Amino acid sequence: MNSLQSIRLIAGREISERLHGRATWILTGITTVGAVALIVGPTLFNMPTKPYAVGLVGPSAQTLAPTLRAAAKASGIGMTTMNVSDDATARSELTPTQTSGLGSGQGPLSSLRGGSATLDVALTLDTGSATIEFYQAVSPTLAAVLRAVVEEVHQRDVLTQAGVSPSVVGAAQTPEQISTVTLKPASSDLAGRRIAALAAGILLFFTLGIFGTAVASGVAQEKTSRTAEVLLAAVTPRDLMTGKVVGIGLMGFAQMAVTIAAALVANAIVQSSLVPSEVWVLLPAILLWFVLGYTLFAFGYAAAGAMVARQEEVQSVSAPFTVFLVGGYLLMYATIASPDAPWIRIASYVPPLMPALMPARLAVGQVAIWETPLAVLIMLASIYGMARLAGRIYATSLVRGGPRLSWLAALTR
Amino acid sequence: MLEISELYQRFGDRVAVDKLSLAVNGGEIVGLVGRNGAGKTTTMRAVMGIYRPLGGSITWSGHPVALSDRLRFGYMPEERGLYPQMRVLDQIAYFARLHGVELAAARRDAQKWLTRLGLEGRELDLVVALSHGNQQRVQLAVALVYQPELLVLDEPFAGLDPSAVDSLSEVLRAETARGTAVLFSSHQLDLVERLCDRVVILDQGKVLASGTLDELRTRSPQRLRIKVAGSADWTANLKGVEVISKDPLGVLIAVTPGMDTQAVLRQAMAAGLVEEFGLETGGLVELYRQLVSN
Secondary structure, eight states: OOHHHHHHHHHHHHHHHHHHSHHHHHHHHHHHHHHHHHHHHHHHHOOOOOOEEEEEEHHHHHTTHHHHHHHHHHHTOOEEEEEESSHHHHHHHHSOOSSTTOSOOOSTTHHHHTTSOSOSEEEEEETTEEEEEOSSOOOHHHHHHHHHHHHHHHHHHHHHHTTOOHHHHHHHHSOOOOOOOOSSOOOTTHHHHHHHHHHHHHHHHHHHHHHHHHHHHHHHHHHHTTHHHHHTTTSOHHHHHHHHHHHHHHHHHHHHHHHHHHHHHHHHHHTOSSSOHHHHHTHHHHHHHHHHHHHHHHHHHHHHHHHOSSGGGHHHHTHHHHHHHHHHHHHHHHHHHSTTOHHHHHHTTSGGGHHHHHHHHHHHSOOOTTHHHHHHHHHHHHHHHHHHHHHHHHHHHTTOOSSOOOHHHHHHO | OEEEEEEEEEETTEEEEEEEEEEEOTTOEEEEEOSTTSSHHHHHHHHTTSSOOSEEEEEETTEEOOHHHHTTEEEEOSSOOOOTTSBHHHHHHHHHHHTTOOHHHHHHHHHHHHHHTTOTTOTTSBGGGSOHHHHHHHHHHHHHTTOOSEEEEESTTTTOOHHHHHHHHHHHHHHHHTTOEEEEEOSOHHHHHHHOSEEEEEETTEEEEEEEHHHHHHHSOEEEEEEETTOSOGGGGOOSOOEEEEETTEEEEEOOTTOOHHHHHHHHHHHSOEEEEEEEEOOHHHHHHHHHHO
16 A cells, blocks of 8 residues: 555545535535526526617707717617607606606607606707706716717708808718727726636635635544544555545535536526636636645645644634635735736735735736746745645644644644 | 564653553453553554654564554554544445555455444444444444454443443454454453453553463462351451451451461351351452552
8 A cells, every 4th residue: 555545545535425425515506506697697687778768859859860879879879769849748758757658658668667767868959059958867978979969960050051061061070080099908808807807716715715624624523533543553644634635625626617617508508798708718727726726725724624622623723724815815806906016916926825816917917928837836835835834733733632732832843 | 473662652741651561472462451541542552653652662573663564453542533424334445445455355344344243234324323332343343354463452342232342352352363463451350351361551651560361360469268157247356467358258358478377267267157268369450459559
């Protein structure tokens, strides 16, 4: 029986125990259903954006209907126009009501609005003045479109009345070709990348927390039930710890893979526009940092589990690792907001923060080609150091009776 | 042969085992007795490699015990160590596999031991669902399933009912007949006396006495049993004599060096009809009490 065989057997038992346990299936079910629901739900229930309803009060305004609709289309907003006979009716149609059908009810939207107003905005044109009326607030884009159209029509009328030929007026009002040049192009889809970074961070935070704690609880259970004593008669503490870390890690990886695979399949089926393509581009980074982050934290959690006297002490003795996990999670938000800030770049090289910050930087920031290999090397060295330190604590604490050890006592024994 | 030589172990300021030496031969049962904290469990844990002793040596067949040797040692700790949420058969087979047994053989042997220890039909039960006694049987099966050459059993009889004690005793005898060396500890001295070929009495980490039961009996204090018909209180006039007990079976008197037993007999005869008069050798219990009280 060599080391590898021992580790394989111990890891196999961990996997088998978790496969037989209901908690594993419940957790996998919840995360998978949650991920699928997040993708499928909005797609199934997402209503198309309602076009703005613009009431045109009086004959002058009503002549603008085609121009307004064309301008709205050019600006990328939906718009319907409705003719309104007078100002009083317009005000009534602008006021939200509890029942539908109040006002003219002419528009196709009146039956859909329910308790809201029939009109979003009303436009009145008088000689020399125009009024844009709304109930409480109006979309700035819609207001800008209305204002531009009114001004354009006003200029055309004034120039035409001054004897300028309509063709000249038309030419004057047609803008020249305008080109835009961006000096520092933003990411092709920054919003999408931010969502991707956020999803990666949340996924890593929960999986590292759940499976790290599972390692600590498993070790504590073996210690408090004295099973460790029987095991250590046949295997070395290092193999026992490694087998447990590997077994629980493989289960965690499999559970995460199932969740991601279900999300991928759901996305392929519904073709959700809400899921940015960057999420899938980030997958290798998520998996890489899960493996590295889990290994680092799991050894620490294993040492913590070996120090307890009672199972209930697992949470408190694991607190240092939980602090780093939560710290990394919170810093991830700062990373998404300003990924290239110098302090973020430095923090992203602190080993316990790397799993949270590196994928976020990759998603939204500028990461030089040498940075990921360097980060991985630092992480591997940290894992080696943590494994050695945890191995020492684990070996001396696992069969020790008496009260819970402090970290200082465990390290100096 | 297991040989422990000058074993020394300390926890903080407390010396748990102080230059302890003992040996266990193949086919022999050696009993470790002593009060709580005497050093029995520490000695056994050191043999199983759970502690690395601060001093002394532990050898198996002449060489220091290594992990490869311990794979052929069966161990039953004082506090039972089983996975509570694991099925009985799977658990025994798992420990067999950790000791190098192939999967099919591990499951076959696990089933064999379950049957032999009276747990047939409980193979698929979780360990946590078993009674204390049955969990103890599973723990014993875990120690026996890979045919160990040395059995180290810490309080294996604690909490067992009489039939389970008989069953375990039978198993231990069968194992020694196979050539297995057995080192076990117990507070049940009558059991130790009945089962062991040799006994080691420990106190405060040191060996107070060791040897075969016959050797130890010679060190045990002798007693005089006298039964006088109809008289219960004839010993009142005995001078310089320690009366150990009085009961319907007679009076027990400690025999001390230079004591005139004939004078005692004469006094008994003066008191009435002497129905019984003879020397008894004390058992392990008496020797243990004498050594530990000193």
